[in-house]
Amino acid sequence: MPYQTPPSQSVAIIGASGYVGAELTRLVNQHSALVLIGCYVSEHSSDAGKLLGDLHPQYAHCLSMPLQPLSSAAKAAIIEQADTVFLCTDHAVSVALAPEFLQAGLKVMDLSGGFRLHDVNQYSDFYGFEHKHTDWLGRAVYGLAEWHAADIVTAQLVAVPGCYPTAALMALLPLKQKALLTDEKVIVNAVSGVTGAGRKASLNTHGAELSLQAYGLFNHRHTPEIAQQLQQNVLFTPHLANFPRGILATIYANLHEQVTDTEIEGAYQCYAGQPLVRVKAQNRPAIKNVEHQPFVDIGWHRQGNQLIVLSAIDNLLKGAASQAIQCINLQLGLPVEEGLL
Numbered sequence: 001m002p003y004q005t006p007p008s009q010s011v012a013i014i015g016a017s018g019y020v021g022a023e024l025t026r027l028v029n030q031h032s033a034l035v036l037i038g039c040y041v042s043e044h045s046s047d048a049g050k051l052l053g054d055l056h057p058q059y060a061h062c063l064s065m066p067l068q069p070l071s072s073a074a075k076a077a078i079i080e081q082a083d084t085v086f087l088c089t090d091h092a093v094s095v096a097l098a099p100e101f102l103q104a105g106l107k108v109m110d111l112s113g114g115f116r117l118h119d120v121n122q123y124s125d126f127y128g129f130e131h132k133h134t135d136w137l138g139r140a141v142y143g144l145a146e147w148h149a150a151d152i153v154t155a156q157l158v159a160v161p162g163c164y165p166t167a168a169l170m171a172l173l174p175l176k177q178k179a180l181l182t183d184e185k186v187i188v189n190a191v192s193g194v195t196g197a198g199r200k201a202s203l204n205t206h207g208a209e210l211s212l213q214a215y216g217l218f219n220h221r222h223t224p225e226i227a228q229q230l231q232q233n234v235l236f237t238p239h240l241a242n243f244p245r246g247i248l249a250t251i252y253a254n255l256h257e258q259v260t261d262t263e264i265e266g267a268y269q270c271y272a273g274q275p276l277v278r279v280k281a282q283n284r285p286a287i288k289n290v291e292h293q294p295f296v297d298i299g300w301h302r303q304g305n306q307l308i309v310l311s312a313i314d315n316l317l318k319g320a321a322s323q324a325i326q327c328i329n330l331q332l333g334l335p336v337e338e339g340l341l
C-alpha cells in the first residue's frame, strides 16, 4: 500500500546546530505546513540546552526552544510526536539513527550520504564504514527533486543528494536523458565554499590554512554518487576555496557527432515550469547569484563536439536544506517552491 501523507507535518530536526541543520531550521520555521516539534544535537553535546541563536545569531528568530540532547527519552518523544525526521548528521550517525525512526513508522529525510548509494560495498570503499542496513538502503529514494518527484511522493526514506552531485546532475541529466553525450568519461571540476565541510573545526578549514586547493583526487565519495545517477563514468575533482558558501561546477562532456544547439536547448526544456532551475545558453553562472537562494543556475557553451556546462548552487540550500524542503513539499502535494521563495 502506498505510504499515506497527511496535509501538514510535524517534524523534528536532528543535527540542528550544524550548518545544514540550522539552515533547515530557518526554512521549517518559515514554512506554513510544517510544525517543528524539536531540534536536537547528540546526547552529550556541549551545545545541548543552548539556544540556536547562541550559536548562529542570524537564526535567533527561528527557534525559541533550546537544542535538546538526543537521549532515549527524546527519541521516544520524537516517535510520539513527529511525522517526519530530518537527519542533518554525519553519514554513520544517520545510518545508525534512521532505522529507529523508520521502524516506528516515521518518515525520514536523510541529508547525509548514508542511504544514497545502491552498492553496499561502496560504503567501505568511499565512506570508510560497513553499511549495516542494506534493507533500508534498498528502499531509499534519491531526493533529487526535479528528477524523482513521483518516487519521492511515496517514499518513507528519502536520501537527499550531496551538494556536488546536485550541481553536477542537474546540469548533466537533461543531456543524458536525450542521449546527446558520448560514453566517454565526463569531467566534473567543482569549487565549494568552506561551509561544505561542516561546522566542526579542522586544520583544513582553518582560515589561515585555507586556500583554493583540490582534494579527494580520484576517491571522493561523490564520484560513485554522480556515476550511479548518471549511469556513466565521471572524473570528479572537488576544490575547497576561501569563501563561505556556494558551489560552482565546471563540467566537460563530449557530444555525439551532429548534435545541434537546438537539441541541447531542447534537452534543457525539461526544466520548463521548474521554478527553482534557471538555465540559459551562454550563461556563466556565478556563486553570488545563488548564495542564500534555493536555485540552481546552469549555462552551457560548445565548440564542435566539446561541451562545457556550468552549474552553481548554494551548498547549504539546493545542495542540502532547501532540496529537503522540496522533497517534503512533493510529499505534501505542495508546489516544490513552497516556503522557499
Ligand SMILES: NC(=O)C1=CN([C@@H]2O[C@H](COP(=O)(O)OP(=O)(O)OC[C@H]3O[C@@H](n4cnc5c(N)ncnc54)[C@H](OP(=O)(O)O)[C@@H]3O)[C@@H](O)[C@H]2O)C=CC1
Binding pocket: 014, 015, 016, 017, 018, 019, 020, 021, 040, 041, 042, 043, 045, 046, 047, 070, 087, 088, 089, 090, 091, 093, 111, 112, 113, 161, 162, 163, 195, 196, 197, 198, 199, 200, 315, 316, 319, 320
Ligand atoms: N555542509 C554542506 O554543505 C552539506 C552537508 N551535507 C551533509 O549533511 C550532514 C550535516 O552536515 P553539516 O551541517 O555540514 O555538519 P555539521 O558538522 O555542521 O553538523 C552536524 C550536526 O550533527 C550533530 N550531531 C553530531 N553527532 C550527533 C549524534 N550522534 N546524534 C545527533 N546529532 C549529532 C552536531 O551537533 P553535536 O556535535 O553538538 O552533537 C551538529 O548539530 C552531513 O552528513 C553532511 O555530509 C549534505 C549536503 C551539503
Ligand SMILES: CC(=O)N[C@@H](CCC(=O)OP(=O)(O)O)C(=O)O
Binding pocket: 111, 112, 113, 161, 162, 163, 164, 192, 193, 194, 195, 196, 197, 198, 238, 239, 240, 319
Ligand atoms: C567542502 C567540503 O568539504 N564539502 C564536503 C561535501 C559536503 C556534502 O555535500 O556532502 P555529503 O557529505 O552529504 O555528501 C566534502 O567534500 O566532504
